[in-house]
Amino acid sequence: MRPTLQATIEALDLDLSPGTLANRVLTSITPETSILTISVEDPNRVQAALIANELANQLIFTSPTNLTPQQQIQQDLLQAEITALGEQITVARQAIQRVDQQLDQNPSAEEAATLRDERADLLEDLSGWQQTVAELSISLSTVDSQTNTLRVVESALAPSEPINNNSLRNALLAGLLGVALAFGLALLIEYLDNSIRTTEDVRIAVELPVLGGIIRFGKRNETYAEKLITLNAAGSTAVEGYRALRTNILFGRENPLRRLIVTSARIAEGKTVTASNLAVALAQSGVETVLIDADLHRPQLHRVFSLDNHIGLSTLFAKPLTGQAGFTLQELYEVLQQSSQPHLRVITSGALPTSPAEWMGGKHILALCKQLEEMLGVEAIIFDCPPVLAVTDSVPLGSAVGASVLLVVEAGKTRHESLIRAVEQFRQVGVEVSGVVLNRLTARTSSYYYYYGYGRYSKPVGSESRAR
Structure with a gap:
């Protein structure tokens, strides 16, 4: 966190130390979302908003947004295999369409039998390729999910009214207690979870x-x-x-x-x-x-x-x-x-x-x-x-x-x-x-899933400002 604070101080030319700035920043995560809220105290309401926005920008800039080299190689290989199989699937579907067109032309019994055998073979190949693509795509989505995609949802605006020091202290204590309770509840839910996943x-x-x-x-x-x-x-x-x-x-x-x-x-x-x-x-x-x-x-x-x-x-x-x-x-x-x-x-x-x-x-x-x-x-x-x-x-x-x-x-x-x-x-x-x-x-x-190959139900008073 210190590099982010230092970068923010330098970007805004603030006369503050990283430790002082850290004491003016409060962060929270919105329950059941991936949204991080950054709150900043400052005597100047406009500067409070500037600091909050710059902190967000520096977090995005300094966060690891790329895959590791090993993950990138894995991603490239998976994508290449999916692309190649996709081409084979397209060719197989076109071949099946041609066979169907021939069957629609009332061929002889012998020719029809041969065409049906050919169609069955094509469907079997198509089935195997589709299953492989599904497995590879699931693996690819798991790799992709490991990338960092931070972005600003809503920029901070200068507050219209100051916030009281005691209110801020109470909010901070309540926030810390809430985080502790939420963490304990999350652990309890995970322990008691017996849903079907795999x-x-x-x-x-x-x-x-x-x-x-x-x-x-x-x-x-x-x-x-x-x-x-x-x-x-x-x-x-x-x-x-x-x-x-x-x-x-x-x-x-x-x-x-x-x-x-x-x-x-x-x-x-x-x-x-x-x-x-x-x-x-x-x-x-x-x-x-x-x-x-x-x-x-x-x-x-x-x-x-x-x-x-x-x-x-x-x-x-x-x-x-x-x-x-x-x-x-x-x-x-x-x-x-x-x-x-x-x-x-x-x-x-x-x-x-x-x-x-x-x-x-x-x-x-x-x-x-x-x-x-x-x-x-x-x-x-x-x-x-x-x-x-x-x-x-x-x-x-x-x-x-x-x-x-x-x-x-x-x-x-x-x-x-x-x-x-x-x-x-x-x-x-x-x-x-x-x-x-x-x-x-x-x-x-x-990540745990692999193909095997094969309620009621009815009709339905202070001088400081905080910016977020």
């Missing part, structure tokens, strides 16, 4: 694989539509995470998942954003996909895809089934809405029924799944369901249609006991839980 945490809690990891992206005030990054930010790390998740779902088991419930233990863990981006990723690989808003408490898919919600799933629930056929084609087409992504159609919630759970376990939902698959050639049906510990609609749904479950877990937030209870809800009725998505990974949590 693949090992998931394995210990519920013995399930982690099928994907999604880096935290976007801002809190972003709309749902802006979080549809598989459409809007094709080259981002999070998008590669969704693509790796897609690959694990398609190829990470003997029989690909055809009916999938996406849910979470509790609210606000990102299950709707995960379901939506996964559905887009599946459609982008040519899989005929239908995404269904089965959250008939707080539906959001119509907002994600900017679709009409006057009719939807509840519309079908209100219609009688016509014998073994179930619904008519006209009734199905009435509720199926084409998204902006080819191969992806969406069934929104429609008007909210009074007892959603009763419909989720009935014949209507099973008839819908069968007809989508048998009559319309749908290859993947994804249900966006409400959090299972808030309402249990997804449990009878999974049992009725034989769907597997993908649990979205917010890294560093979802607690062990919540994850265990959520999984038990499904296992008790024989519904398979295929795996977990670690969502909103940060530098703190992502």
Whole structure:
């Protein structure tokens, strides 16, 4: 700190020693942020502001803002590998598109078989490269997080009134006590924290694989539509995470998942954003996909895809089934809405029924799944369901249609006991839980993450001045 004080004295030509200046400076950190506030006492209110601002400038100038040589080498190598793999991924996608175009031209049975084999090989290569990029990107974000990025958020202004000496002394004592209490509380929280952060945490809690990891992206005030990054930010790390998740779902088991419930233990863990981006990723690989808003408490898919919600799933629930056929084609087409992504159609919630759970376990939902698959050639049906510990609609749904479950877990937030209870809800009725998505990974949590390769839930008097 002394070099910073000395540099400030020299820059402003102050007639003070570093020790004297240090006694006039008070710093504090805003709780739950990385904001450092610098307060300065001085008989001259204008000079108080000048000193506070210059201290901030000198802190930025003297702080180590660069990576160490070893970290820089690691960063360069990681970036080079990601770039090279990105080029291979682009070439593979172009090759897959060419194969798809050839398949659309009705080749002979022998040629079609050869093309399908070629496509499978390309998808396997693509899967491996995408997983590697996701792993490397997580490592790169961890290295990047070690760099210093100090900047001035708000410059100090000269105060309009002086501050009393006793008030300053009391504020300083209160501040020191607050820091001590905050430090003790931070240690206690860290000690008591039993949230899910790593693949090992998931394995210990519920013995399930982690099928994907999604880096935290976007801002809190972003709309749902802006979080549809598989459409809007094709080259981002999070998008590669969704693509790796897609690959694990398609190829990470003997029989690909055809009916999938996406849910979470509790609210606000990102299950709707995960379901939506996964559905887009599946459609982008040519899989005929239908995404269904089965959250008939707080539906959001119509907002994600900017679709009409006057009719939807509840519309079908209100219609009688016509014998073994179930619904008519006209009734199905009435509720199926084409998204902006080819191969992806969406069934929104429609008007909210009074007892959603009763419909989720009935014949209507099973008839819908069968007809989508048998009559319309749908290859993947994804249900966006409400959090299972808030309402249990997804449990009878999974049992009725034989769907597997993908649990979205917010890294560093979802607690062990919540994850265990959520999984038990499904296992008790024989519904398979295929795996977990670690969502909103940060530098703190992502350094532990590696791909395996493969409240209530309802509708929603002194002469001195101080400058800061």
